[in-house]
Amino acid sequence: MLGGRSQTKAKRERQAKAAQQIVIDRFGANAGTAPRIICGDLNDYIDGSEGISAVTGWNQVENVLDWLPNAADRWTHFFDTKNEYRQLDYILASSSLAASSSAVPEVVRKGLTKKAAQYTGPRFPDVTKTKEASDHCLLVWEATL
Numbered sequence: 001m002l003g004g005r006s007q008t009k010a011k012r013e014r015q016a017k018a019a020q021q022i023v024i025d026r027f028g029a030n031a032g033t034a035p036r037i038i039c040g041d042l043n044d045y046i047d048g049s050e051g052i053s054a055v056t057g058w059n060q061v062e063n064v065l066d067w068l069p070n071a072a073d074r075w076t077h078f079f080d081t082k083n084e085y086r087q088l089d090y091i092l093a094s095s096s097l098a099a100s101s102s103a104v105p106e107v108v109r110k111g112l113t114k115k116a117a118q119y120t121g122p123r124f125p126d127v128t129k130t131k132e133a134s135d136h137c138l139l140v141w142e143a144t145l
Contacts, residue, residue, distance in 0.1 A: 005044070012044050012051030020054045032060030032095035035145055041077075041136060045086040061092040064105045064141050076107055076137045078116040085118055091141050101143045108138035 019038065023031045038061060044052045046063075056063055065074045065087060076089035091105060109119040111133025124133055 009049075009051040012042075013054065016042070016052040016054035016056075020058055023060075030060065034094060035097040035100070035143070036094040037097065037143075038092040039090060039139070041089050043088055045088060055092060056090065058092075059095075061094055062098040064091045064093050064098060065107070065139070067104055068107075069104075073107065075118075076139065078112050078118075078135055080113065080115055080135070085116070089136055089139055091139050093141070093143065097143050097145075100145070101141075103142040103144075105139060105141040108140060112137065 023036070023038065027034065027036065038055060042052045042055070044050045046052075046056055050056070055061065065076070068074050074087045075085035076087050078085055093101075109116070110122060110124050111127060112119055112123070112135065113132035114123065114127065114129045127133060
């Protein structure tokens with residue numbers, strides 16, 4: 001979010017609406033009736049003032065990370081300079097696909113810098129306080145087709 005979150009909100013809103021429109025154009029307004037996934041780094045978190053609600057709040061998808069029982073476990077990104085842990089990465093499953101699976105998603109944090117002290121699990125061998133695989137976490141979810 002170069003330029004700050006408030007300065008880039010309008011751009012994220014346009015991007016989210018465009019992503020939603022791409023899905024609608026390709027699959028129709030009821031795109032959630034077939035198995036589909038919108039996933040990736042949406043570069044924003046949900047707090048009521050997000051710029052990504054066109055896709056995260058769309059009634060055709062579910063944010064499967066919401067299925068993690070503890071909301072504090074849903075973070076997927078560590079922002080080093082502010083020591084912030086937020087969900088910026090999403091698996092948005094179509095309603096029908098989400099209904100077909102009760103699997104709980106997994107957030108793999110092994111590639112985060114050791115500065116991300118909230119995560120105390122194992123790291124990849126080369127990860128240190130100054131070297132990371134990524135500041136984003138890998139998301140894994142098993143769906144049944």
